[in-house]
Amino acid sequence: MIQDxxxxxxxxxxxxxxxxxxxxxxxxxxxxxxxxxTDAYEQAVLKMTEDYGPYxxxxxxxxxxxxxSEAGVSKTQLACTVLKQPVAFTEExxxxxxxxxxxxxxxxxxxDGIVAVSNIFSDDSKEGQIMDSTTPQEIYDLFISNAEVxx
Amino acid sequence: MANIRKIxxxxxxxxxxxxxxxxxxxxxxxxxxxxxxEADHTSxxxxxxxxxxxxxxxxxxAPQLKDYPRVVVLNKIMSMVELTEKLEQAFAIEGxxxxxxxx
Numbered sequence: 001m002i003q004d005x006x007x008x009x010x011x012x013x014x015x016x017x018x019x020x021x022x023x024x025x026x027x028x029x030x031x032x033x034x035x036x037x038t039d040a041y042e043q044a045v046l047k048m049t050e051d052y053g054p055y056x057x058x059x060x061x062x063x064x065x066x067x068x069s070e071a072g073v074s075k076t077q078l079a080c081t082v083l084k085q086p087v088a089f090t091e092e093x094x095x096x097x098x099x100x101x102x103x104x105x106x107x108x109x110x111x112d113g114i115v116a117v118s119n120i121f122s123d124d125s126k127e128g129q130i131m132d133s134t135t136p137q138e139i140y141d142l143f144i145s146n147a148e149v150x151x
Numbered sequence: 152m153a154n155i156r157k158i159x160x161x162x163x164x165x166x167x168x169x170x171x172x173x174x175x176x177x178x179x180x181x182x183x184x185x186x187x188x189e190a191d192h193t194s195x196x197x198x199x200x201x202x203x204x205x206x207x208x209x210x211x212x213a214p215q216l217k218d219y220p221r222v223v224v225l226n227k228i229m230s231m232v233e234l235t236e237k238l239e240q241a242f243a244i245e246g247x248x249x250x251x252x253x254x
Contacts, residue, residue, distance in 0.1 A: 052163045055211045058171070058228050068164040068194055104166050107192070114170050122229045149174075 002147035005113040006078045010034060011136035016085035020054065021046070023087045027065040027099035030079040037103040040072030054089035061086075061095060061131060062121045066102040076109040078102050078117075080139050082131060097131045112147050119146040153244045155221075158190045159203035161212065165194030168209055168228045176207065179235040185242060205241060205249060207234075213253060224252035 010030040017023045028042050044067035048055070057063045079101040088094035100117055104110040120126045120142060133139045158176055162169040169192035176190040191203070195215055198206070205221045213224040223237050237251050 048163055053211055055163045055209070056167060058168055064167045066164055066167050069166060102167060107165055107170070110166065111170070114167070115174065118171050118174060118229065122231065 002112045002116055002144055005076065005110060006080070006116075006140060006143050007034070008136050008140045010077070010079035011139040012079070012081040013134060013136065013139070014081055014083055016083055017087050020049075020087060020089045023063070023083075023089075023096070023099055024049075024065055027063070027079065027081050027101040028103075030081075031077055031101055031103055034075075034077065034079075036073065036075040036077040038072035038074075041067060041103055044068070044071035054093055057089050057093040057096060059121050059127065060093075061127060062098045062100060062117075063089065063096050064100045064102060064117060066104070069104050069106055073103040073105055076104045076106075076113075078110070078113045078143070080130075080143065082133050082139060098127075113143075115149055116143045116147045119148075119150060152242055153205075153221075153246075153249060155188060155204045155242060157203040158188060158205045158207060159198060160190065160192040160207045161195050161198055161216075162192075162209065163195055163212060165192060165197065169193065172207055172209075172225070172228060172234070175229075175231055175234050176238065179231065179238050182235060183239055183242070185238075210252075217253070220247060221249040222251070222253055223249070224254075226252065 081099040083097050086095045160169040160172040173190045173192040207223045209228045216222050241249050
């Protein structure tokens with residue numbers, strides 16, 4: 001259930017971050033504070049970014065910050081940080097406004113979360129709604145209301 | 152029609168885009184009326200050329216599969232339109248090699 005995968009407390013609206021490294025840190029901070037993963041997970045994301053580039057920037061405006069399931073993860077959970085000012089991950093991927101952080105204990109426990117991410121960010125108007133969110137509750141509500149599989 | 156029974160979606164972690172693409176493939180196959188094809192997702196480190204009949208990946212990691220004979224590369228990982236088009240092309244190919252979107 002999506003309700004088990006995201007909390008209002010892990011949704012954040014923030015003015016800006018200095019650079020992509022701070023973006024990764026900011027995105028994962030609620031999950032670390034919540035005990036879902038450790039700093040080792042952040043290090044794993046940084047290492048994988050060095051190896052593969054920012055593989056998690058999935059649309060012009062959204063990054064799904066995550067590494068593989070092994071690295072310091074104890075609970076499957078999502079967090080979402082909306083930035084008022086965009087951050088650049090590369091010269092091309094320079095307009096990211098929504099940081100969805102994901103940590104998962106296996107390859108399938110986060111399925112409902114991915115359904116919500118997919119539903120929201122494959123739809124320009126829903127992506128716009130999340131970028132325009134001004135409160136954590138608005139972000140949370142969008143995830144909850146978009147968790148059903150649609151054909 | 153190409154003989155494709157199993158499609159594997161891969162990304163660096165095996166958690167994010169690969170799962171998303173797997174779910175989109177299941178939708179796309181249904182829309183195309185193609186039945187009896189299994190779709191799965193995993194990380195790059197867990198695949199070899201025999202893992203599936205067709206591999207679907209994002210542009211970022213496409214170079215890692217440059218020696219694979221059957222690959223579909225997506226520019227926009229979340230685009231159902233692009234995915235559906237490219238899957239339709241893949242299934243229409245006669246012969247053993249499928250290279251769609253590869254540079």
